[in-house]
Amino acid sequence: MFIIPxxxxxxxxxxxxxxxxAFTPKKTREYTSKVQAFAQEWxxxxxxxxxxxxLLVDMTFMMPRxxxxxxxxxxxxxxxxxxxxxxxxxxxxIAWHDDAQIVCLRAQKKYAQHxxxxxxxxxxxxx
Numbered sequence: 001m002f003i004i005p006x007x008x009x010x011x012x013x014x015x016x017x018x019x020x021x022a023f024t025p026k027k028t029r030e031y032t033s034k035v036q037a038f039a040q041e042w043x044x045x046x047x048x049x050x051x052x053x054x055l056l057v058d059m060t061f062m063m064p065r066x067x068x069x070x071x072x073x074x075x076x077x078x079x080x081x082x083x084x085x086x087x088x089x090x091x092x093x094i095a096w097h098d099d100a101q102i103v104c105l106r107a108q109k110k111y112a113q114h115x116x117x118x119x120x121x122x123x124x125x126x127x
Contacts, residue, residue: 008063012025036094058107059119060107072113
């Protein structure tokens with residue numbers, strides 16, 4: 001398991017200019033770069049190699065909390081699937097060879113209780 005100490009950002013939809021050029025929104029690109037840097041640092045410091053075979057991935061997104069909100073679950077935007085997609089795309093080629101290897105995915109989003117906003121990621125080989 002490793003922690004990405006960055007406030008979670010959902011994968012933004014690709015935009016297309018009037019000339020037909022497609023691009024990824026700046027906020028998504030910046031977040032992806034941060035996730036990749038933390039993941040690569042974790043892989044290197046723990047002497048980990050890219051994982052092979054079928055994988056199980058578990059992600060918990062700890063979202064910023066409004067002062068007045070006492071709920072545990074984050075039930076507003078961004079959507080959990082878009083949060084997961086951003087992290088999965090960023091880890092592709094770093095933690096595993098191809099995200100097609102992921103056979104089981106669990107993603108949840110909660111309000112950060114006593115932690116700053118972050119993402120917890122656990123990757124296991126399917127037995």
